[in-house]
Amino acid sequence: MASITLNKLNKHYGSLHHAVKDVDLTIADKEFVALVGPSGCGKSTTLRMIAGLEDISSGEIRIGDRVVNNLPPRDRDVAMVFQNYALYQHMSVYDNLAFGLRNKKVPESEIKAAIDRAAEMLGLHELLKRRPRQLSGGQQQRVALGRCIVRNPLVFLFDEPLSNLDAKLRAQMRIEIKRLHSQMPTTSVFVTHDQVEAMTLGDRVVIMRDGEVQQAGTPLSVYGQP
Numbered sequence: 001m002a003s004i005t006l007n008k009l010n011k012h013y014g015s016l017h018h019a020v021k022d023v024d025l026t027i028a029d030k031e032f033v034a035l036v037g038p039s040g041c042g043k044s045t046t047l048r049m050i051a052g053l054e055d056i057s058s059g060e061i062r063i064g065d066r067v068v069n070n071l072p073p074r075d076r077d078v079a080m081v082f083q084n085y086a087l088y089q090h091m092s093v094y095d096n097l098a099f100g101l102r103n104k105k106v107p108e109s110e111i112k113a114a115i116d117r118a119a120e121m122l123g124l125h126e127l128l129k130r131r132p133r134q135l136s137g138g139q140q141q142r143v144a145l146g147r148c149i150v151r152n153p154l155v156f157l158f159d160e161p162l163s164n165l166d167a168k169l170r171a172q173m174r175i176e177i178k179r180l181h182s183q184m185p186t187t188s189v190f191v192t193h194d195q196v197e198a199m200t201l202g203d204r205v206v207i208m209r210d211g212e213v214q215q216a217g218t219p220l221s222v223y224g225q226p
């Protein structure tokens with residue numbers, strides 16, 4: 001069970017800059033929420049606070065029935081996909097996929113099984129021996145997704161993961177991400193400034209403005225008739 005609950009969540013940068021203001025939001029278990037809004041409205045900061053990559057200033061974050069405010073990222077059962085893929089350039093795709101599990105001292109046989117499964121889901125088998133620089137942008141983003149899948153997270157956090165891809169690939173990856181979400185028992189939060197992405201991916205769209213939640217609802221109720 002991994003609902004996400006934000007209670008009066010605030011983030012100040014310094015004394016003047018109030019980046020996230022009293023955000024109250026409940027995301028249901030297995031829901032796919034698209035978090036949208038203009039640049040600088042606080043989307044990424046909110047996502048990074050859920051991941052534990054950014055300290056909160058005040059409020060509460062719950063994942064499932066646990067308050068995670070003071071937990072480090074590795075104890076939150078979240079996996080985050082970044083815009084720039086964040087792959088290790090000097091390692092093969094296989095070793096990139098294995099890295100986090102090796103750190104946790106997971107046995108190699110289990111690591112191999114997890115990588116086989118992720119490679120199957122993402123069509124990565126023929127790429128496992130390559131280095132990231134020998135991959136296209138779309139392939140690199142699939143590896144980044146694979147690195148999240150092998151962690152078996154309860155929550156997927158996406159920070160504009162498709163922004164560096166061309167339009168055709170973006171459309172393909174949207175379908176792929178939606179399929180992955182439906183195949184795994186995960187709750188997903190997807191930050192984007194792209195309305196098409198928000199409409200096609202989100203069960204619900206949450207619009208932020210100036211650090212606050214301005215509106216939330218189904219894509220149809222937020223954006224009107226298609």
Ligand code: ADP
Nearest residue numbers: 013017019037038039040041042043044045046
């Ligand atoms: P978005 O993801 O919606 O574009 P962000 O969450 O990145 O917005 O940023 C929200 C606000 O907080 C912006 O005004 C941004 O400039 C500011 N901000 C983000 N990170 C920092 C930081 N490390 N230090 C100071 N201000 C920051």
Ligand code: ADP
Nearest residue numbers: 051073074078079080081099100101103104148
């Ligand atoms: P570990 O297996 O010890 O978690 P990693 O090197 O994979 O080691 O990760 C280092 C830190 O970054 C850990 O706290 C981990 O939970 C976190 N981390 C790694 N990958 C991700 C990811 N995709 N999303 C969110 N956090 C991550």
